[in-house]
Amino acid sequence: xxxxxxxxxxxxxxxxxxxxxxxxxxxxxxxxSLLLYRLLESYPRDRLKVFFNxxxxxxxxxxxxxxxxxxxPYEIPRYIQNxxxxxxxVITSLRMGxxxxxxxxxxxxxxPDAVVSVAHGFLWFAAAIVxxxxxxxxxxxxxxxxxxxxxxxxTGRVWDLVRRVGRLRARPVLRRSASRFSxxxxxxxxxxxxxxxxxxxxxxxxxxxxxxxxxxxxxxxxRPP
Numbered sequence: 001x002x003x004x005x006x007x008x009x010x011x012x013x014x015x016x017x018x019x020x021x022x023x024x025x026x027x028x029x030x031x032x033s034l035l036l037y038r039l040l041e042s043y044p045r046d047r048l049k050v051f052f053n054x055x056x057x058x059x060x061x062x063x064x065x066x067x068x069x070x071x072x073p074y075e076i077p078r079y080i081q082n083x084x085x086x087x088x089x090v091i092t093s094l095r096m097g098x099x100x101x102x103x104x105x106x107x108x109x110x111x112p113d114a115v116v117s118v119a120h121g122f123l124w125f126a127a128a129i130v131x132x133x134x135x136x137x138x139x140x141x142x143x144x145x146x147x148x149x150x151x152x153x154x155t156g157r158v159w160d161l162v163r164r165v166g167r168l169r170a171r172p173v174l175r176r177s178a179s180r181f182s183x184x185x186x187x188x189x190x191x192x193x194x195x196x197x198x199x200x201x202x203x204x205x206x207x208x209x210x211x212x213x214x215x216x217x218x219x220x221x222x223r224p225p
Contacts, residue, residue, distance in 0.1 A: 016113035017047045021072070021103055021130060023121025024143075025052035027062040032118050032143050035183070035204045040064065049110045051103050053123060070106055072123065074099050086162050089150035093125045093169050100129035114139060114178070119146050119170070128173045137178030142187050142199060146170055171195050 018040075024032040026040055040048060045066040054071040063069055074096075081088045103126065112134070117127035118141045131138035147166030151159050174180065174191070180199035182188035191199045 015044060015047055017111060018043070018049075018114055018116050019103075019107075019110070019112035019130070019136075020048070020050040020052070020116045021100075021123055021127035022051075022117040023053040023056075023123045024118040024141075025057055025069075026050050026064060026067075027058055029058045029062050032120060032141065032183075033058075033062075035141070035202075036116075036118070037062075037064065038204075049107070049112070051106075051123070053121065068110070070103075072099055072102065072126075074122070086151070086158055087165065089122075089147075090162065090165050090169055092122050093166075096122055096125040097129060099123060100126040100133070103130050104133060112136060117141070118143060119174070120144065120149070125173065128176070132176075138173075138176065139179045139181070140174065140177045141181045141183070141202075142191060143183050144187075145190060145194075167194060 020026055020036070022036075024036065026036040027033040028037045041064065045064070048064070048067045050063075050067060050069045051072040052069060054073055057071075060069070076088065076092050080091050085091075114137045115127050115131040115134075116139045117124040120143055124140065128138055130136070147163040147170065150166060151162050174195050174197050180191060180197060181202045182191060182199040183202060183204060185201060188199045188201050191197050
């Protein structure tokens with residue numbers, strides 16, 4: 001008795017459906033947005049859905065064509081974010097259940113296989129909630145020390161305390177994530193030293209639209225830089 005050969009499944013149909021929930025949107029602009037854009041530039045359009053914070057977005061002309069983008073704005077009340085409350089970033093991170101519920105209510109027929117976010121701003125906490133609610137793996141990109149960033153590198157005992165509490169808030173999210181990607185060796189070392197987690201090094205890379213590489217040399221005229 002002959003056995004029929006298996007029907008090959010196109011590789012694009014085997015790729016996971018990715019749900020991006022992040023303050024750093026997938027856009028052809030700069031920094032983390034550009035990194036995500038180039039990583040996902042050739043990804044199947046019907047297997048991507050992006051929820052982003054419209055504040056700071058550079059507009060639809062910078063986005064991946066034919067990909068579903070959903071704005072996910074949120075406000076930080078003045079009674080939380082003010083000069084008398086240095087703990088407002090920690091409090092705001094605890095308020096991300098609302099945006100997470102909006103994501104879950106807006107998925108429609110899109111059934112994600114994984115959640116992607118950047119540990120920047122506050123929507124990465126919403127991404128973690130969505131991943132937990134759906135039992136999905138969370139994949140995080142790290143560009144900076146979140147607790148240091150949200151305190152604007154301020155010094156003093158109060159700010160040191162805020163950073164410690166902020167790292168306590170971030171630690172369970174980082175440790176539960178299925179994978180973590182650091183954009184520099186220093187960032188990877190910081191993740192291990194501060195949170196006890198490993199991460200994969202992924203440098204920002206050049207795209208097809210990048211200019212030709214040129215080597216700059218100082219002139220022999222002896223002029224200063």
